[in-house]
Amino acid sequence: VRLVxxxxxxxxxxxxxxxxxxxxxxxxxxxxxxxxxxxxxKQRESVATISNIVASGGVGVTTYSDSAKGRxxxxxxxxxxxxxxxxxxLTPEDTAVYYCKVYALPTGGGWGDYWGQGTQVTVxx
Numbered sequence: 001v002r003l004v005x006x007x008x009x010x011x012x013x014x015x016x017x018x019x020x021x022x023x024x025x026x027x028x029x030x031x032x033x034x035x036x037x038x039x040x041x042k043q044r045e046s047v048a049t050i051s052n053i054v055a056s057g058g059v060g061v062t063t064y065s066d067s068a069k070g071r072x073x074x075x076x077x078x079x080x081x082x083x084x085x086x087x088x089x090l091t092p093e094d095t096a097v098y099y100c101k102v103y104a105l106p107t108g109g110g111w112g113d114y115w116g117q118g119t120q121v122t123v124x125x
Contacts, residue, residue: 001023001025001112001114002023002025003117005019005021005100005116005117005118005119006020007019008119008120010122011121012124013092013123013124014089016087018085019121021033021084021116022080023081023082026106028105028107029052029104030078031052032051032103033050033102034046034049034050034100035085035098035100035101036101037098038118039095046065048064048068048085050075059075067093071088072085072086073085083100087121095123097119097121099115099119100115100116101114102114
């Protein structure tokens with residue numbers, strides 16, 4: 001399972017970015033897809049996740065960190081094995097490397113976590 005992220009960059013405070021992550025390879029099924037981030041000197045933390053369980057409204061069940069609630073939106077495209085993170089009202093505290101992670105079942109293998117290489121998000125004040 002290979003994950004490729006895109007969409008990071010430099011943005012001014014108050015701006016927006018949209019991160020994308022696409023999974024490829026011999027994938028039988030993907031359950032949870034999500035975004036994590038790691039700022040310099042800090043531990044990696046969960047930002048937002050979306051499950052394969054469809055909630056009311058036809059979207060997957062989502063979770064958000066307290067800092068992401070109300071500003072970030074996670075979504076997925078099952079047909080493309082893709083997950084997105086729409087980030088609005090960005091602040092310098094959002095500066096970090098953002099990683100995509102999926103919990104997937106590769107063909108002929110067992111369930112496991114797979115990580116992308118990370119994409120840098122820098123928010124200037």
